[in-house]
Amino acid sequence: MANQDLLWQVTRNDGAKSAEERAEILKAPGFGNYFTDHMVDVCWSEQGGWHRPRVMPYGPISIQPAAAVLHYAQEIFEGLKAYRHADGSIWSFRPEQNAARMQRSARRLALPELPTEYFIDALKQLIAVDGDWVPAEPETSLYLRPFMWAKEAFLGVRAAKKVNFNLIASPAGAYFTSGPEPLSIWLSTTFTRAGHGGLGAAKTGGNYAASLLPQQEAYENGCQQVLFLDAQEGKYLEELGGMNIVLVTRDQKLITPDSDSILEGITLDSVLQLAVDRGYAVEQRRVSIDEWRDGAASGEIVEAFACGTAAVITPIGEIKSPDFGIWMTEPAGERVSMQLRAELLDIQYGRAADRHGWLTRLDA
Structure with missing residues (x-):
């Protein structure tokens, strides 16, 4: 499946934070405490491959009690950041390496490998709607958390045939407020x-x-x-x-x-x-x-x-x-x-x- 075959659907969050609410959060976001208004959701199945990519409102994920991830821990994740440069542009650092590491993790956990172009496209799609969440203060960033999990509902020890890829984002303040201490x-x-x-x-x-x-x-x-x-x-x-x-x-x-x-x-x-x-x-x-x-x-x-x-x-x-x-x-x-x-x-x-x-x- 070529990258252009992934046709993204974008559903805006009607309850998105106002500019004032967002600015208040960005004053002191900490790490992993707040999340942006949207998330990425892409499905995979043994029959259909990667399909139905969408950007949707951030919120609870519907999951069956028998989902394989809950019983056999078949899941992986990544972590990277989006940085705002002085001219206002938004950049990531070596995202293709995060994509490659996620592929290696997927192989070890018997999960499907998300192509690098899909991985980076997902980052860009989320930034397209939540770019205002990338802070501009020194050493601040938007932490990006891609993760993949087995959603097929069954009890039995085998690789799941239905999987989800998601991406959420969280504004991150300076990790050390007074500089790194030993x-x-x-x-x-x-x-x-x-x-x-x-x-x-x-x-x-x-x-x-x-x-x-x-x-x-x-x-x-x-x-x-x-x-x-x-x-x-x-x-x-x-x-x-x-x-x-x-x-x-x-x-x-x-x-x-x-x-x-x-x-x-x-x-x-x-x-x-x-x-x-x-x-x-x-x-x-x-x-x-x-x-x-x-x-x-x-x-x-x-x-x-x-x-x-x-x-x-x-x-x-x-x-x-x-x-x-x-x-x-x-x-x-x-x-x-x-x-x-x-x-x-x-x-x-x-x-x-x-x-x-x-x-x-x-x-x-």
Whole structure:
């Protein structure tokens, strides 16, 4: 089915927020607290493929009690942002990579793969009606949440033959109101996020559900995030509950864990490319918690940071565990992580040249 065969139907929300109501929300939207007036809904069936694309009022989704997603957790999602540039135009950052990652997740969860052109078209269709929801204040954005779920009603362990793709959007304020502060991280020694051959490389809700209990444990120990180790040996770094990890050596080498149970990060990939552009060496390999602990103690590892769509880049200040701790000293000069963060944000908001062709305009 060619892209032009997807004929979009647009139904406007009669209860849409007024300009005044929207402006009040955009003053302090937080993250994930408010949602725009419309959403995207596209159906898929084994017989008909992708069909009936529409933009419709944001609201409850009708779902059968026997829908496969409720019983077998067959669902995936993505996360990306729309940025307003100084001239008022609206852009997204590497959306084709989000589309590709969603396709990889779909393959692992036995869901249909949404073509990249449909994915980006859905973003543009929603922005066409809800573009006024993209805020203009520094470091604000419109967070875009595409998701796919099995809606066929049946009880039986097999891939669903009817699926929905939806897209909702939520205005997001600056993640850090006073700038990124170093995180305190709890090292989970009881729980793992995913195992070899499991769902770790797919962006599916089950991975996040598995992180909630250890995340509570992190809060109880005064930490903001939890760090998982590999499920086989319990010694190699995987990722945080929702972010990738990078270590920086004193000779400005960036090291990040490599594993088939880690979700590939688009922010991570972009940060590593910017580091290479600056002449830094980059290594993606297995990294043990002992290497980090010993390197921090000796001064070989001088920085650690987390990165992801929501917070972009956040420095890590300490690792806590039941048996030991890792403390990162304050660097003498500006952190490498903060330099990369500033450069990435400048590209995303149109303040710096997009030399890698990462930006896609959504309102044109």
